[in-house]
Amino acid sequence: MSLPHAILTALLEKPSSGLELTRRFDKSIGYFWSATHQQIYRELGKLEQAGHIRALPAPVPARGQKKEYEVLPAGRAELGDWVGRTEDPKPLRSSLLLRMRAAAMVGSAGLRAELERHLVLHRQQLEKYLAIEARDFPAERRRTEPDRLRHLVLRGGVDLERFWVEWLTGALAELGPAEH
Amino acid sequence: MSLPHAILTALLEKPSSGLELTRRFDKSIGYFWSATHQQIYRELGKLEQAGHIRALPAPVPARGQKKEYEVLPAGRAELGDWVGRTEDPKPLRSSLLLRMRAAAMVGSAGLRAELERHLVLHRQQLEKYLAIEARDFPAERRRTEPDRLRHLVLRGGVDLERFWVEWLTGALAELGPAEH
DNA sequence: GCACCTTCTGCAACTAGTTGCAGAAGAATC
DNA sequence: GATTCTTCTGCAACTAGTTGCAGAAGGTGC
Numbered sequence: 081m082s083l084p085h086a087i088l089t090a091l092l093e094k095p096s097s098g099l100e101l102t103r104r105f106d107k108s109i110g111y112f113w114s115a116t117h118q119q120i121y122r123e124l125g126k127l128e129q130a131g132h133i134r135a136l137p138a139p140v141p142a143r144g145q146k147k148e149y150e151v152l153p154a155g156r157a158e159l160g161d162w163v164g165r166t167e168d169p170k171p172l173r174s175s176l177l178l179r180m181r182a183a184a185m186v187g188s189a190g191l192r193a194e195l196e197r198h199l200v201l202h203r204q205q206l207e208k209y210l211a212i213e214a215r216d217f218p219a220e221r222r223r224t225e226p227d228r229l230r231h232l233v234l235r236g237g238v239d240l241e242r243f244w245v246e247w248l249t250g251a252l253a254e255l256g257p258a259e260h
Numbered sequence: 261m262s263l264p265h266a267i268l269t270a271l272l273e274k275p276s277s278g279l280e281l282t283r284r285f286d287k288s289i290g291y292f293w294s295a296t297h298q299q300i301y302r303e304l305g306k307l308e309q310a311g312h313i314r315a316l317p318a319p320v321p322a323r324g325q326k327k328e329y330e331v332l333p334a335g336r337a338e339l340g341d342w343v344g345r346t347e348d349p350k351p352l353r354s355s356l357l358l359r360m361r362a363a364a365m366v367g368s369a370g371l372r373a374e375l376e377r378h379l380v381l382h383r384q385q386l387e388k389y390l391a392i393e394a395r396d397f398p399a400e401r402r403r404t405e406p407d408r409l410r411h412l413v414l415r416g417g418v419d420l421e422r423f424w425v426e427w428l429t430g431a432l433a434e435l436g437p438a439e440h
Numbered sequence: 441g442c443a444c445c446t447t448c449t450g451c452a453a454c455t456a457g458t459t460g461c462a463g464a465a466g467a468a469t470c
Numbered sequence: 471g472a473t474t475c476t477t478c479t480g481c482a483a484c485t486a487g488t489t490g491c492a493g494a495a496g497g498t499g500c
Contacts, residue, residue, distance in 0.1 A: 122450085165370075175347050229364040
């Protein structure tokens with residue numbers, strides 16, 4: 081049940097329409113909580129119904145008409161409350177690891193190529209994060225608590241990609257010599 | 261669509277009944293692809309229907325009667341095929357990171373405690389993995405390809421937990437001094 | 441001014457995963 | 471030998487997330 085809170089956070093950062101939110105999810109919040117436009121529209125409806133957000137008055141409300149939403153006090157309160165709640169980390173789910181385990185039973189044909197492909201993807205994601213870090217978090221932007229929090233989140237992304245790059249590199253090195 | 265393949269792998273490792281599978285998922289395959297008993301029973305039904313597995317003949321087939329399943333050649337073929345398929349890593353989804361980002365907007369009350377709680381949980385999981393590694397993968401068990409593959413998977417779990425432990429430790433250090 | 445394209449919103453149907461519960465089999469207890 | 475507890479299987483209903491599609495608004499080109 082994190083999607084509504086992801087949306088509230090995004091809307092607090094900047095009031096937006098459904099499509100704008102979708103775009104911002106694709107390149108910011110979505111890096112650690114992705115969502116399709118469909119989920120977002122549906123959730124916006126629910127949040128409005130619940131009185132947590134409201135649509136800014138539009139000249140002509142109609143279907144296909146852009147609607148900007150902003151967070152109401154009740155929504156901010158709900159978000160603050162949610163931040164204080166506890167929630168266990170959900171267990172890892174990696175189909176790549178599963179594939180390796182399956183490969184141990186039925187042979188690892190094609191697996192090496194897939195590991196290499198993932199390595200490239202993770203390197204790319206790492207580059208993307210590092211570019212964002214360089215652009216948005218120069219040393220002087222790490223003073224206030226909100227900035228430090230946002231930077232830590234990004235750091236999580238960076239370090240996680242680094243972890244995968246290293247693990248995949250090691251895995252390829254260990255499997256490589258045995259190939260024939 | 262990885263669950264059927266997780267089940268096929270587990271059944272190849274050892275033919276089992278639904279409940280045995282559930283237990284093994286709780287402490288082995290489930291570390292990187294978890295599933296509830298419900299999912300497993302339903303999927304066993306589908307796999308049987310598809311001719312990928314079969315129930316070993318039981319004396320008295322009836323509801324509430326234990327049923328052992330084994331993989332048929334068609335199931336093994338399907339699994340081998342699946343291992344060779346490509347699949348993009350799915351994007352990270354972490355409600356803890358989301359909480360931190362939300363905390364940047366509405367204040368970080370209670371966040372520190374939650375980070376500490378997660379740190380403990382990840383340390384515990386790390387210990388668990390290390391114990392499994394010590395027990396199941398002594399140096400001489402890392403020679404054959406299947407053993408190396410299985411060990412690499414476990415290493416992934418170990419390193420991932422280490423990553424979280426380090427990241428959480430760093431985050432607490434960075435947030436700590438600012439608390440008052 | 442009409443044909444076409446893009447942008448934006450949203451319905452509907454589907455797939456995957458979760459939760460709650462219930463019934464049969466067998467073992468344990470009295 | 472009846473009662474109760476545990477084990478095992480499974481149905482049904484629900485929640486979350488995905489995919490396909492369609493309609494309105496508004497711009498662009500001729």
